[in-house]
Amino acid sequence: MINLFINEQKVSVTEGTTVLAAAKKLKINIPTLCNHDDLCVAGNCRVCLVEQKGARTLIASCATPASDGMEIHTNTLKVRNARKHIVELLLSEHRSDCTKCYKNQNCELQSLANDYAFGDHVFLDLVEGRNYNIDRSSPSFIKDDSKCIRCQRCVRTCSELQYISAIAVANKGAHQKISSFHDRPMSQVVCTNCGQCVNRCPTGALVEKTYIDQVWDAIYDPDKHVVVQTAPAVRVALGEDLGYDPGERVTGKMVNALRQLGFNSVLDTDFSADLTIMEEGTELLVRLKKAMVDGNKDISLPMFTSCSPGWIKFVEHKYPEFLPNLSTCKSPQQMFGALAKTFYARKRNIDPSKIVSVSIMPCTAKKFEADRPEMRSSGFKDVDFVLTTRELAVMIKQAGIDFRNIEEANYDSIMGASTGAAVIFGATGGVMEAALRTAYEIVTGREVPFGNLNITPVRGMDGVKEATIKLEGCTDAWKFLEGAELKVAIAHGLVNANKIMKMIREGKAPYHFVEIMACPGGCIGGGGQPIPTNLEIRKKRMKAIYSEDEHKVLRKSHENPDVIAIYKEFLDQPNSHKSHELLHTHYVERDNY
Amino acid sequence: MENKGLTKVDLIFEKIDSKEVMVKAFGMSSAEIIQSILDSGLKGRGGAGFPTGLKWKYTAAEKNPDKYIVCNADEGEPGTFKDREILDRVSNKVHGGMAIAGKAIGAKKGIVYLRGEYRYLLPKLMIELDSFHKMIKEIGFDFSVEYRMGSGAYICGEESALFESIEGKRGEPRNKPPYPTSVGVFDKPTSINNVETLVTAMMIIQHGAKNFIQYGTKDSRGSKVFSISGDTPTPGIFELELGMSVQQFVNEFGDGDTKAVQVGGASGFCVPRKKFAETIIGFEGVPTGGSMKLFNSSRSMYNVLHNYLDFFTEESCGQCTPCRVGCQQLLKGVEKVKKGEAKSTYLNELVKLADSMKIAAKCGLGQSVGNAFKSIVGNFKEEIIY
Numbered sequence: 001m002i003n004l005f006i007n008e009q010k011v012s013v014t015e016g017t018t019v020l021a022a023a024k025k026l027k028i029n030i031p032t033l034c035n036h037d038d039l040c041v042a043g044n045c046r047v048c049l050v051e052q053k054g055a056r057t058l059i060a061s062c063a064t065p066a067s068d069g070m071e072i073h074t075n076t077l078k079v080r081n082a083r084k085h086i087v088e089l090l091l092s093e094h095r096s097d098c099t100k101c102y103k104n105q106n107c108e109l110q111s112l113a114n115d116y117a118f119g120d121h122v123f124l125d126l127v128e129g130r131n132y133n134i135d136r137s138s139p140s141f142i143k144d145d146s147k148c149i150r151c152q153r154c155v156r157t158c159s160e161l162q163y164i165s166a167i168a169v170a171n172k173g174a175h176q177k178i179s180s181f182h183d184r185p186m187s188q189v190v191c192t193n194c195g196q197c198v199n200r201c202p203t204g205a206l207v208e209k210t211y212i213d214q215v216w217d218a219i220y221d222p223d224k225h226v227v228v229q230t231a232p233a234v235r236v237a238l239g240e241d242l243g244y245d246p247g248e249r250v251t252g253k254m255v256n257a258l259r260q261l262g263f264n265s266v267l268d269t270d271f272s273a274d275l276t277i278m279e280e281g282t283e284l285l286v287r288l289k290k291a292m293v294d295g296n297k298d299i300s301l302p303m304f305t306s307c308s309p310g311w312i313k314f315v316e317h318k319y320p321e322f323l324p325n326l327s328t329c330k331s332p333q334q335m336f337g338a339l340a341k342t343f344y345a346r347k348r349n350i351d352p353s354k355i356v357s358v359s360i361m362p363c364t365a366k367k368f369e370a371d372r373p374e375m376r377s378s379g380f381k382d383v384d385f386v387l388t389t390r391e392l393a394v395m396i397k398q399a400g401i402d403f404r405n406i407e408e409a410n411y412d413s414i415m416g417a418s419t420g421a422a423v424i425f426g427a428t429g430g431v432m433e434a435a436l437r438t439a440y441e442i443v444t445g446r447e448v449p450f451g452n453l454n455i456t457p458v459r460g461m462d463g464v465k466e467a468t469i470k471l472e473g474c475t476d477a478w479k480f481l482e483g484a485e486l487k488v489a490i491a492h493g494l495v496n497a498n499k500i501m502k503m504i505r506e507g508k509a510p511y512h513f514v515e516i517m518a519c520p521g522g523c524i525g526g527g528g529q530p531i532p533t534n535l536e537i538r539k540k541r542m543k544a545i546y547s548e549d550e551h552k553v554l555r556k557s558h559e560n561p562d563v564i565a566i567y568k569e570f571l572d573q574p575n576s577h578k579s580h581e582l583l584h585t586h587y588v589e590r591d592n593y
Numbered sequence: 594m595e596n597k598g599l600t601k602v603d604l605i606f607e608k609i610d611s612k613e614v615m616v617k618a619f620g621m622s623s624a625e626i627i628q629s630i631l632d633s634g635l636k637g638r639g640g641a642g643f644p645t646g647l648k649w650k651y652t653a654a655e656k657n658p659d660k661y662i663v664c665n666a667d668e669g670e671p672g673t674f675k676d677r678e679i680l681d682r683v684s685n686k687v688h689g690g691m692a693i694a695g696k697a698i699g700a701k702k703g704i705v706y707l708r709g710e711y712r713y714l715l716p717k718l719m720i721e722l723d724s725f726h727k728m729i730k731e732i733g734f735d736f737s738v739e740y741r742m743g744s745g746a747y748i749c750g751e752e753s754a755l756f757e758s759i760e761g762k763r764g765e766p767r768n769k770p771p772y773p774t775s776v777g778v779f780d781k782p783t784s785i786n787n788v789e790t791l792v793t794a795m796m797i798i799q800h801g802a803k804n805f806i807q808y809g810t811k812d813s814r815g816s817k818v819f820s821i822s823g824d825t826p827t828p829g830i831f832e833l834e835l836g837m838s839v840q841q842f843v844n845e846f847g848d849g850d851t852k853a854v855q856v857g858g859a860s861g862f863c864v865p866r867k868k869f870a871e872t873i874i875g876f877e878g879v880p881t882g883g884s885m886k887l888f889n890s891s892r893s894m895y896n897v898l899h900n901y902l903d904f905f906t907e908e909s910c911g912q913c914t915p916c917r918v919g920c921q922q923l924l925k926g927v928e929k930v931k932k933g934e935a936k937s938t939y940l941n942e943l944v945k946l947a948d949s950m951k952i953a954a955k956c957g958l959g960q961s962v963g964n965a966f967k968s969i970v971g972n973f974k975e976e977i978i979y
Contacts, residue, residue, distance in 0.1 A: 043768040044912045046953050057952045058962060063768035078952065082915075085949040089918035121943045123922050124929065150911065169763060170913070172746065174921050176911025 004070035018306075019072055020048055030074055031083070031091075031112055033554045034151035035062040037534040038201055038520070039160055044149050046086050047112065050074045051060035058082055073331075073526055076481050078384060080116075087116045091124040094203065095132070095146035101204040108202035109149060137185035139371045140193035140364040140527075143167075148205035154178060154197035164314070166191035178205075181593045182358055190317045190496065190593055193308035194518045195364030195388075195527015208364050208528060211385040212395055218356040218384070219262040220323075221387070224462030226356045227328035227344065227566065228263040229336045229415075230254065232270055233362040233426030233523035234389045239582060240530035241393030242403040244379060249548055252408020257396050265348075269359065270418030272336040273425045273434070275566070276307065277557035279583055280329045280431075281439040282574035284513055285478070293480045300324040302504065302511040305431050307331045309369035310518025310527075314494050319501050320589035328584040333359050333366055334375050337382030338582040339415065345378045347414055352378060358385045360392045362426070362526030365518065374585045376589040388528025420453075420549035427545045428492035428522035429458035429465060432515040436469060436488070437556045439514040443471055443478040453555055461521060461539065464489065466511075488513045493520040505585040596873065597836030599845050602808065602816035604796050605789065605832050606682055611689040611741040614799045618693040619734050621798075623653055630794055634814035639665055639750075639787030640857060640882030647795060648784050650775035651704050652698040652898070655782035660700035662691050663759075663778055663785040667709045667743045667750040670858035671904060672884035675818040676788040677711055678830045683792060685716055688725040690791025693798055694735045698784050704739040707757050709745040738857035742917055747908035750771065751956050752777075752785045754910065765910045766956035789818055809835035813875030823855075823887035839878075840869035842885065850889040853972070858884035858963035859901045863894075865972040894973035895931060901965045902927065909958060913967050916959025919950045922968055927977055937978045940970055 006023050012023045018041075034045035043063030050061045053071035058079060061072075073079070074085055091113055098104050132146035145348050152169060157183040159165045166189050180189040194410045198206045235251040244250065258266045283302050291299040306312060306327040315322055328337070336359070338369035341352040361364065363386075369375065370383040387395075401404060411417070421437055424430030432565050433455045440448045448455060448469075450474045457467040466489045489511045491497045497516045519525045521538035524545060550557060558564065571578050599935060617885045618626060631646030652660060664687060668676040680687060691703040704898045722738060729736055735950045741759050743749050753767035756778040760822070777783020786794075793815060808815045813835035833842075843851045854864050856879040864872050864879060872878045874885075894971045902924040909916045926943045929935035947963030954960045970977055 041768060045953065049953055057954075060768065060955070065770065081945070082949045085919075085946055086914050086953060089701060089914050089922065092922065093918050108931075121947075123918075126918070126921055126925070149914075150917065152912075169765075172748065172911045173905075173907045173909040173917065174911070176909075176917060213676050330897045339889050473766070 002066050002068050004068065004072065006072045007074055007116060009301070013066050014322045015065075017066050019050060019059070019070070022066045023061065023072070023074060029073055030061050031115065031414045032062055033108055033112065033149070034153060036153050036156075039153060039156040039198070042152055042156065045090070045149070047083060049079060049082055049086070050081050051076045051233050051249040063364045066339050082494055083115050086300050087112050088123050091121065094149055095127045101147070102207045102210065103204035108222040116523050121155070127174045128537050130420060133389050135186050136209065137187035138191065138193055138368065139187070139209060140367040141195060141198050141206060142184070143186055144205050145204045148174060148178055149176065149203055151202060152178070153200045154206055157196045157200050160495065161196055162192070162194060162518070162588065163498040164190055164192060167197065170505060179260070188322060190591070192310040192317070192518060193365040193368040194312040195495070196519060198364060199531055199533050200530065202462065208388050209367060210389065210391055211387060212368075212391050213356055214225060215385050215387060215395070218358070218489050222416060223266050223354055224356045225264045225269060225354050227228065228260070228358045228360060229267050229269045229272070229340075230258070230360045231333065231362055231426065231523060232273060232423045233529070234392070234539070234543065236426065236524060236541045236548065237362060237529045238393060240390050241390060242396060249544050250403075251548065252410070253403060253406055255411055256406050257403060257410035259396055259407070260401055261399055265412045267336070267415045269332050269336055269420050270422035270425075271415045271560065271562050272332040272339070273422035273556035274419055274563045275335055275561040275583070276329055276332050277438050278563060278567075278574045279422060279444065280305065280327050281435050283327055283329060284435070285439060285442065286575065288423055288512065289480065292484075302509070302514045303327055305515045307388050307425065307431055308363040308516065308518045309363070310451050311494070311497060311516045313368070313590070314497060315520065316587055318498070318592040319505070321502070323587045323589065325589055328586065330375070330583055330585045331369060333361060333386070334382055334585070336415065337370070337375065337467070338378045339566070341378035341380050341382060342375045342582060343566060344415055350379060353438045356384050357382065358387065359383050359387065360387050362389050362523045362529045363519075364527040366387060366528070377582050387550050390528060390530060393530070413562075415562060416561055417574070419557055419560050420552035420555035421557045422560070423548045423552065424545055426523045427459070428517050429460070429490045429515065430522060430545070431487055432458045432490050434557055435513070440469065440471070441556065441558070443475065443481055444473050454545050458490055459534065461542070463493060464491050464499055486513065487511045488515070489514045492517040492522050494518055494577065594955065596809060597834055597845050598753050599837045599841045602834050605679060605792050605815055605818050609686070609782045609797070609799060611685045611795070612732065614795055615689050615729070615734070618798045619696055619732060619895060623699060624829060624845045626693060626798065627653060630697070630797060631800045631803040632922050633797045633954070635790065635793055635797060635805070636813070637787055638789035638793060638817060638875060638882065640860070640880065642672065642880050645786060645790055645877055646772060646821065648786070649694060649697045650831060651772075652782050652906045655717055655775055657782050659781050660698055661688070661778050661781055661783040662694045662698060662700045663783055664691055664701045664705040664788055665750065665752065665755060665785055665860070666711070666788050667755060668708050668788070668912055669713075669747040669841040670860065670882055671760045671772055671824050671901075672881055672886045675883045676712070676831050679726040679788050679818065680718065680735050684721040685725060686792040686795050687788055691738055692729060692734065692785065694784055694791060696734070697976040698782075700784070701735050701737070703736065703776065704759060705738060705740045706749070706759060707740055707742055709944070714740045732846045734863070737963055745906075746760045746910075748910040748958055751770070751958060753783070756783070765912045768955070768956075780836055787882070788956055806906065810873075810875060810877065812877040817874060818855070818883055819881070820883045820884050821846050821885045824851065824889035824892070825887045835875045837874055838870055839864050839872045839874060842874060843869055843887070845884070847887055847890055848965040851887050852890045853888045853894065855884070855886040855888070855897070855965070856884075857881035857964075859904050860958070862964050863897075863968040863972060894925045895927070898927060898966065898969040898977065901925070905962050913955040913959060915953040916955070916962065916973065919946055919954070920962055922946060923962070930978060940974065940977065944970060
């Protein structure tokens with residue numbers, strides 16, 4: 001143990017603990033800005049400076065390991081003056097149009113300014129007269145360099161968590177900036193639109209592109225019938241933006257709020273998640289049969305899940321030779337969109353051209369996905385507008401809804417029923433678990449051999465997870481799988497996806513089925529989720545997801561009554577011609593820069 | 594303070610049989626070499642002046658057997674050109690110094706990080722390096738040197754930014770601790786020394802620490818190569834004993850009208866005429882990596898300051914707030930004052946900012962911007978305002 005003194009108080013910490021963490025132990029707060037729990041230490045903003053006895057300069061508490069006998073003071077005149085200077089310097093190169101800013105009141109620089117730099121500022125405004133670039137080229141997010149304070153959280157996120165480095169530091173000195181390859185627009189580089197940078201940007205330099213006004217316009221247009229779907233991970237995180245602690249399930253209140261906002265029909269992406277299991281599970285079994293029984297060498301295995309649009313774009317950029325391995329299934333959002341303007345329109349007898357389909361997603365990449373040219377199989381744009389969890393919270397506030405005190409409500413029918421298997425799509429391992437619950441039962445006629453259907457080996461926050469399921473007692477139709485061991489793997493966060501892809505490319509991974517989610521923790525940690533994010537918060541959201549699953553009456557996708565009904569009335573059977581037309585897609589190779 | 598007067602010395606460029614010195618060094622134990630460098634009181638010749646013996650001692654004490662000796666030849670301080678001369682004339686001593694350092698710390702690999710603008714020296718250096726490698730093989734010591742090129746960024750002379758650059762990354766200073774002696778280039782224990790330091794170390798081994806400490810003062814042992822430029826009839830490279838006053842220096846090199854000397858380059862201090870006599874050039878007074886720039890009364894000190902601030906605004910890596918933004922504020926601030934758009938008292942605010950930068954910036958670059966700023970603004974205020 002290392003003993004040190006902070007503000008005259010003794011504290012013992014383990015070796016490697018930073019001064020910042022040691023201070024936290026003493027309940028002493030030191031302000032930070034470039035520091036983020038998910039990322040490596042940068043030590044570049046200098047906001048967390050403290051005074052160390054005997055040191056020539058102040059030290060960055062986030063970057064300095066505690067050492068024995070250290071005497072630290074966090075609140076000396078020297079520290080306060082330097083900190084005030086630093087915050088004022090940051091503000092001098094930041095366009096402080098706070099009242100217009102999307103991040104107003106959720107901005108770490110603003111709260112530092114509030115604490116340390118109120119009143120008149122000494123320094124000159126460096127923003128004026130500079131030709132700052134505001135990049136609106138991505139359908140998912142906006143990058144506004146005039147608000148960037150160069151903390152490099154986004155850069156670290158993109159390389160450390162996502163293994164992409166679509167953005168990096170360019171130039172030096174006064175010209176230093178966060179830039180893309182050859183300064184290209186973000187829509188023309190390797191960016192997957194995952195929005196993890198947006199989640200970690202302390203200011204308004206990186207924000208999602210909002211479609212709130214367009215959705216309000218649609219809602220108030222008497223000619224339009226506005227349908228909304230909500231992704232599984234939204235219901236366990238929305239509360240954080242509306243005064244709840246992380247990990248609270250607010251499903252019922254969210255449904256009621258959406259109805260009060262004026263959506264004509266409040267439906268559930270969970271329905272199409274169940275549908276995805278039927279389609280994707282069948283696709284997997286068909287691939288296995290073709291490969292194992294028919295000996296077809298052209299069948300690509302392992303098969304990869306295709307729910308996460310950030311992951312899809314990652315493969316398109318980085319591993320295009322594996323495009324045939326991606327399941328052809330659209331994501332649940334897009335399956336829902338295609339059905340909203342076909343099946344739903346027919347059932348409700350509404351002209352599909354009058355339907356506006358909105359989705360509430362924990363994701364920024366979904367905005368890009370909805371814009372893909374492939375996603376128009378209904379004859380219209382299948383999903384018109386994608387809002388993040390954060391944008392929904394804004395709408396709820398705008399409408400003056402007292403979220404905490406409203407009643408809970410249920411989803412509308414037709415495409416509103418769901419099972420616990422669909423809910424867990426929101427957490428890493430969830431699609432795999434849902435698929436196994438159904439596929440195992442199809443093949444063997446029995447439930448998966450795990451207590452209470454909880455396939456625990458595929459759960460949790462490990463970056464890469466593996467499991468093997470032995471198929472025994474197969475029904476006659478699936479006898480060829482008798483005794484086979486189904487090898488599966490799961491990864492979340494693209495840096496982990498890359499680990500699996502590398503192994504597969506090198507022929508070192510004998511998997512049949514791989515689930516990959518672009519974001520850490522899966523959709524619960526998505527780029528559209530409430531800010532801030534860290535492992536602790538994501539774990540709480542994950543716990544809430546599994547608790548939602550446990551509370552469901554139906555917990556297997558193939559038991560969803562709306563899914564059973566849609567096959568009977570409309571789609572015929574999984575992977576049918578109609579399914580392929582509406583629910584399946586294809587992918588394109590993209591440049592790796 | 595001791596005042597040794599101005600004495601020209603010929604140690605660095607002295608012709609020696611480098612094989613003989615190396616054989617002598619390799620006959621000594623690592624501890625003996627380090628002790629003799631410690632005894633000599635040698636401080637780093639790049640400008641920062643860290644005791645070389647201590648640096649070697651710390652690196653030698655590291656358990657990881659994979660160590661590096663890195664020669665910092667990224668001579669980028671404005672007004673410094675002595676390392677170029679050393680590499681051009683006595684690169685055998687640079688390589689030899691590296692081998693001796695390698696013996697001292699237990700490193701088998703040496704890397705010279707050569708300033709991008711000195712690429713033209715490479716063909717000659719490669720020939721020298723070949724004969725060095727042959728010689729070291731003959732002696733039977735396992736050590737080799739390779740060259741890595743810089744690309745012109747001033748910040749890459751900062752030791753940890755230099756490592757990043759060698760590793761193929763963007764040249765940005767690292768957080769310290771850990772220090773290079775434990776986690777240096779490729780995360781291995783590394784002793785990084787200036788070109789001149791390595792040559793001086795070799796000469797200490799040849800002549801002995803006792804002879805070396807005859808030169809210089811208690812705080813600044815030995816002699817040093819100066820790069821002299823500006824308003825002087827005799828610009829160029831001169832090796833001088835440490836411990837002279839600025840006045841003695843000006844008497845020798847000035848043009849009779851010297852009003853200020855910038856000691857230590859853009860990151861150094863400006864000494865005005867009225868302080869010439871009382872200021873010693875060395876670690877007890879104004880330290881320098883070698884850059885000595887003389888200004889006569891025809892020069893505007895506003896222009897001098899503006900030039901330096903412009904330089905720092907460009908050459909800051911841009912990573913940390915105090916340096917990236919602070920440099921811009923100092924530059925724009927003095928411009929405003931000069932134009933009469935800000936009150937002259939605004940300079941006081943800028944001085945406070947310079948003080949903050951000195952204690953808040955991440956590396957030596959940002960921490961030393963205030964040196965030139967404060968010494969020029971403090972001594973030539975009227976030239977900045979009017």
